[in-house]
Amino acid sequence: MRIKTTAATVGLLTILMGSTAYAADKLTYYCSAQEDWCQLMANGFQDATGIKVNMTRKSSGETFAQVKAEGSNPKGDVWWGGTGDPHLQAAEEGLTEAYVTPMRGELQDWALSQAKSAGDRTIGIYSGALGYGYNTELLAKNNLPEPSCWKDLLKAEYKGHVQMANPNSSGTAYTTLATIVQLFGEDEGFEFMKGLHKNINQYTKSGSAPIKAAARGESTIGIVFMHDAVKQAAAGFPIKVVAPCEGTGYEIGSMSIIKGARNAESAQKFYDWALSADAQALALKVNAFQVPSNKSAPTSDKAPDLASIKLIDYDFAKYGSSDERKRLLKKWDDEVSTLPQ
Numbered sequence: 001m002r003i004k005t006t007a008a009t010v011g012l013l014t015i016l017m018g019s020t021a022y023a024a025d026k027l028t029y030y031c032s033a034q035e036d037w038c039q040l041m042a043n044g045f046q047d048a049t050g051i052k053v054n055m056t057r058k059s060s061g062e063t064f065a066q067v068k069a070e071g072s073n074p075k076g077d078v079w080w081g082g083t084g085d086p087h088l089q090a091a092e093e094g095l096t097e098a099y100v101t102p103m104r105g106e107l108q109d110w111a112l113s114q115a116k117s118a119g120d121r122t123i124g125i126y127s128g129a130l131g132y133g134y135n136t137e138l139l140a141k142n143n144l145p146e147p148s149c150w151k152d153l154l155k156a157e158y159k160g161h162v163q164m165a166n167p168n169s170s171g172t173a174y175t176t177l178a179t180i181v182q183l184f185g186e187d188e189g190f191e192f193m194k195g196l197h198k199n200i201n202q203y204t205k206s207g208s209a210p211i212k213a214a215a216r217g218e219s220t221i222g223i224v225f226m227h228d229a230v231k232q233a234a235a236g237f238p239i240k241v242v243a244p245c246e247g248t249g250y251e252i253g254s255m256s257i258i259k260g261a262r263n264a265e266s267a268q269k270f271y272d273w274a275l276s277a278d279a280q281a282l283a284l285k286v287n288a289f290q291v292p293s294n295k296s297a298p299t300s301d302k303a304p305d306l307a308s309i310k311l312i313d314y315d316f317a318k319y320g321s322s323d324e325r326k327r328l329l330k331k332w333d334d335e336v337s338t339l340p341q
Helices: 007-017 035-049 060-069 084-092 109-117 136-141 171-184 186-197 209-215 226-234 264-274 277-286 322-337
Strands: 026-031 052-057 078-080 123-135 162-165 200-204 221-225 239-242 250-258
Touching: 026 035, 026 060, 026 264, 035 052, 035 264, 035 277, 060 084, 060 171, 078 264, 084 109, 084 171, 084 250, 084 322, 109 123, 109 250, 123 136, 123 171, 123 209, 123 226, 123 277, 162 171, 162 209, 171 186, 171 221, 171 250, 171 322, 186 322, 200 209, 209 221, 209 226, 209 239, 221 226, 226 239, 250 264, 264 277
Parallel strands: 026 052, 026 078, 162 200, 162 221
Antiparallel strands: 078 250, 123 221, 123 239, 123 250
8 A cells, every 4th residue: 555655754754764863762662552553663663763662562541550650750751552531631640741743734633632632741643433343153143133232232131241341441441431421421321331231241451352352252242442343353253343323432542752751852753753654554554443643644444434433522621531530430430340240
């Protein structure tokens, strides 16, 4: 596939590669996307700049907790990927640095909106809609009806057949909780979560784990971002992807420079590079089907078409705020997770 290379990208790569002074530099990179994409980004940046990258992959909720725990003695430099809500919370709590990238002119409006809402302490790198996927073979084997809506997942026949992540550790699952509350209202939304709890077979740590379990035949339905379900279907597993009929939320996957980064210049170089069309095109090599934030970066024809999905007007400012996120998670812990199954 031919990638459009802009003047800004050419200039950026010239700056990145033009000095050997940074050859010995290091970068500690926290990644909250899929493992193979995280590694590809680390290797790609290292190859482009000579800067040695130390990468750690954790879910977005776990990474936020780590960044917060390390706040008085930061060990990471840049946090790339994962849902935007914990990035916004980190920005609000002063755990990340404001940075205005020269790549802004190449980015989608929603990526810049994310930056604006955080005082330039984070920025959008990709977007993806929430939904679920199911194993068609297991569904048929268990004589289960095909689900097409959120409320279908509350049916008694799905007991023990649904899997989602824990919203305390997973940005995907927190987005699910915030989506249901916005879609149905808080009272009805929590009644939904309580009803769903009865059908859950496991709360995983990672947001993409439920659809991987469905692909392996270990569970029937996985609540995930739709692009993660597409990835399993593209790999040949019997997974059908569902955009829930009532409407659904979405994520703006984000990137932030950690406040007090030991390798701040390397972090800024990674930040700029990661926003280039060439860097974002690497997603296609690992079947990452999110929509990229760089206008010139290619999107796979297998990626969910956001224009055809009924998306809610997700309130990132509210549900990415520290107080609201803490409140919703505590309410879920107190009223949902403790219930019998």
